[in-house]
Structures are given as C-alpha cells and as structure tokens.
Amino acid sequence: MRQFTLAALILLAASFLLAADKPVATLQLPCESRYQDLSPSGNQLAVHCKGGALHLLELPGGVEQRVFPPDQHSHTTVYSQDGNWLAFGFEDGTVEVVSANGNGAPKRWKPSSRRIDVLNFFPDSKSIVVGPLGSSAEVWDIAGAPTLRAQLPFAFGGLSDSAISPDGKVLVLAGDDTVLRWYDTVSWKLLKQNKDFLLETFSVSFTPDGKQVVAGGADSRISVLDATTAKLLRQTPPEPAAYVGGLLVAGNRVASLYYDAAGEKPPHVLIWELAAFNSPPTANTRLLSCGNRVHDKLWVCYTDGQTLTVSQYE
Numbered sequence: 452m453r454q455f456t457l458a459a460l461i462l463l464a465a466s467f468l469l470a471a472d473k474p475v476a477t478l479q480l481p482c483e484s485r486y487q488d489l490s491p492s493g494n495q496l497a498v499h500c501k502g503g504a505l506h507l508l509e510l511p512g513g514v515e516q517r518v519f520p521p522d523q524h525s526h527t528t529v530y531s532q533d534g535n536w537l538a539f540g541f542e543d544g545t546v547e548v549v550s551a552n553g554n555g556a557p558k559r560w561k562p563s564s565r566r567i568d569v570l571n572f573f574p575d576s577k578s579i580v581v582g583p584l585g586s587s588a589e590v591w592d593i594a595g596a597p598t599l600r601a602q603l604p605f606a607f608g609g610l611s612d613s614a615i616s617p618d619g620k621v622l623v624l625a626g627d628d629t630v631l632r633w634y635d636t637v638s639w640k641l642l643k644q645n646k647d648f649l650l651e652t653f654s655v656s657f658t659p660d661g662k663q664v665v666a667g668g669a670d671s672r673i674s675v676l677d678a679t680t681a682k683l684l685r686q687t688p689p690e691p692a693a694y695v696g697g698l699l700v701a702g703n704r705v706a707s708l709y710y711d712a713a714g715e716k717p718p719h720v721l722i723w724e725l726a727a728f729n730s731p732p733t734a735n736t737r738l739l740s741c742g743n744r745v746h747d748k749l750w751v752c753y754t755d756g757q758t759l760t761v762s763q764y765e
Contacts, residue, residue, distance in 0.1 A: 472762035475750065478513030480757040481506045486740045487752055489761070492534030493745035495551055496752070496761070499528075507537075507551065510761065517553050530743075531572040538579060540567025546581055548593055560597040562589055571613045573636075580622070582610030588624050590639075601639040606630070611668070612654050616678065617661045625652035631666065633681055643681035648674075654698045656705075658725070659747055665705050665725075667695030673707050673723060687728055690721075699742060700725075701749040701764075706742065722749075722764070 475493070482500035489496055495516070498506040503521030505528070508514065527540035530551070539547045544563035562581050569582025577594040587604040591597050608627020615622050621642070622634045629651055633643035650669035657664055657678060664676045671689040676682060693709040696718065703725050710718045720739075723729070740759070741752040749764040 472751070472764055474760055474762050476511030476513070476761040478508065478511070478759055480754070480759050481508070481515060483757065484740070484754075484759075487759070488528055488530060489741045489743040489745070489750055489752060490530050490534035490551065491532050491743055491745060493750060495534060496741075496759075497528065497530075497537065527567055527570050529570045529572065531576040532574050533576055536572065536576055538570045538572065540570050540581070542566045544583060546570070546579075546591075546597075548579070558593055558597055560591075562591065562597075562599070569610045569613060571615065573615050574617060574619045578636075580610075580613045580615070582613070585609040585627075588613065588626075590622070590636075601634075603632070603634060603639070611651055614655045614657050614664060616657050617659065621678070623655055623657070623664055625655045625666065625668070627651055631655065631664075631676070631681065645676060645681045645683065647683050653694070653696055656698060656700045658700055659702065659744075663725075665698060665700050667698045667707055669694045671695060671709070671712075673698065673705060673728075675725065675728075685728060687723060699744060699749065701744040702747050704749060704764075706749060 480498055484498045484500055487496050487498050494510050496508045496510055503524040505519040506515055507517040509516050525539035525541050529538050535551055537549050537551050544565050545561045546567055547557055547559040549557040563583035565583040565586055568584050571580040578590055578592050581589045581591055586609045587602045588610040590601040592600050605626035606628040611625045613624050620636055622636050624632045629648045631645040635642055652666045652668035655666045662678050664678050666674045671693050673687040675684045677684055690709045692712045694712055695707055696710045697708040699706045704722050705725055706720055706722050708718055708720050739751050739753045743750055752759055752761050
C-alpha cells in the first residue's frame with residue numbers, strides 16, 4: 452500500500468457527507484477531470500485532465516496560468532505547504548520540482564530506478580521527502596542543486612507516508628514494516644519509535660500545533676499519538692470491514708477516508724472531532740474531487756459535469 456493524498460482519495464469515495472460548507476469559488480474546468488489538487492494557499496487548483504494534461508488555474512477566478520502536456524503525466528503530484536511549488540514523481544524514478552506560478556527553471560533528478568510513490572515538502576520548501584517503491588525513504592535538499600541529505604531505511608519494504616512537524620524539526624515516517632519512526636531533521640538521529648501497530652499505517656499527519664500525530668491505516672482506526680513521546684493517546688472505534696486510506700487534519704478536525712476491505716462497497720469519508728473523537732452528523736451528499744487544509748480550514752471541491760465548486764468546511 453502506497454501513500455495516498457486525500458485530494459485523489461476523496462474522488463474515489465464517490466460521495467461525501469458535508470455540512471455547514473461555505474462556497475469559496477465556482478469555475479468551469481478546462482477539460483474532463485476526475486480529480487484535482489488544491490493548493491494549501493487556496494489560490495490555485497491543479498486540474499488532472501482525463502487525457503493526461505495538467506492545467507493550473509488561479510482561484511477564485513479560474514484563470515488558466517499554466518499547462519503541462521500529457522507526456523509529463525506523473526504518478527505522484529504534491530504542492531509545497533506554501534503553495535509556491537509543485538513536485539512530480541514519475542514511474543521511472545525521476546522527481547521534478549517546478550514553480551507553481553511558472554517562475555524559475557525546474558529542478559529534475561532521478562533518485563531511484565523505481566516508481567516514486569511518496570513526496571512531501573518540508574515547511575520551508577527547501578527540502579523534500581522522496582519515497583521510491585519498496586525502498587528507503589530519502590530526504591533531498593532542493594534549495595540549490597538537489598542533494599541527498601539522508602537515507603532512512605525500514606526493516607522491510609518502503610515508505611507509506613511521512614509527516615513533518617510545523618517547525619520542520621521532526622520527521623515521522625510510516626513504512627511497510629508497521630513501525631512509526633521519529634527523526635531529528637538536523638542529525639537524522641532516530642528519536643522515537645512506536646511499535647503498537649500490527650498492521651501498516653497508510654497516512655500520518657501532525658496536528659497544526661505540532662503536539663500530536665494522527666495516523667490511520669489497515670487497522671481501520673484513527674490513532675492519536677503524543678508528538679514528543681510517540682506514545683499512543685487514544686483511538687477511534689474500528690470502522691467495520693474497512694481500512695483508512697487517507698486523512699487530513701484541519702483545525703480540531705480530521706477527515707478520514709475508509710475503504711471497504713472486501714472491495715465491494717464504495718469508500719466513505721468521516722469527519723472526526725479530535726478532542727471528543729466523535730463524528731458529528733452531516734448532510735448534503737455531494738460528489739467530491741479534491742480537498743486540502745487551507746488557512747487551517749478544511750476546503751473541498753465538488754463537481755457537476757465540468758463545473759467545479761470549492762467550499763470551506765466550517
């Protein structure tokens with residue numbers, strides 16, 4: 452199981468129960484698109500076209516800013532936390548980082564011969580975590596020419612997901628070997644480990660205040676851990692016959708995507724209140740195609756044909 456971004460996963464969920472949403476923008480898509488990437492700054496949308504092209508649109512107006520042709524189609528796409536950069540991971544092990552606004556030359560290198568499954572920018576956008584299929588996690592300095600800073604191995608397999616503390620000082624890795632590992636991002640010394648999980652973690656994230664780490668995976672639970680001690684604090688009840696494929700923490704809420712373990716039912720999304728760990732009633736079923744944390748609020752996109760609406764979840 453590889454890393455999944457909530458933006459892509461929400462698409463597969465087919466429907467999402469959204470309450471108290473506030474429309475932010477409505478625009479026409481330039482092509483048939485099943486999913487998009489929403490910039491963390493809330494001012495841009497990366498539209499993945501059915502034919503393989505990628506269009507960058509300004510928000511809220513929808514003005515087209517840039518187009519990447521179909522031959523540049525990537526396996527993994529991720530924005531930097533400030534929304535200024537886009538990183539692409541390709542099937543052949545190549546990574547490319549480009550300016551979201553089109554300024555400056557792209558940086559392209561090949562850290563592996565294996566497909567790039569995981570990419571994650573550090574908060575300052577000067578470094579990036581790279582996860583090739585079934586390999587050690589790598590950290591690359593991209594302030595200048597891409598330079599390898601660290602290789603962080605697993606007992607077996609590769610990287611499922613990564614989380615970086617808001618201050619950039621701690622990196623948490625989730626791997627195929629089920630262990631969650633805490634690293635110091637200066638010395639790359641292993642700080643803590645959590646071995647409470649018997650099954651793989653597919654998604655991991657710091658809370659906005661950096662005090663807790665939220666994880667979800669094959670055990671069908673959302674788990675909250677202390678960011679300093681790596682100890683498990685609390686868990687949601689398991690979702691019957693499901694596993695957690697992705698999560699997104701915004702404010703005091705976490706949106707989690709559950710897949711049917713048997714593959715017979717459509718995926719579904721629940722929003723949990725982190726403090727009480729309950730899932731409040733929701734309404735207004737809509738087809739969603741992307742989501743992200745913007746200004747510490749949960750923003751989502753839903754489509755009606757080629758009309759896309761961006762809303763903020765209150």
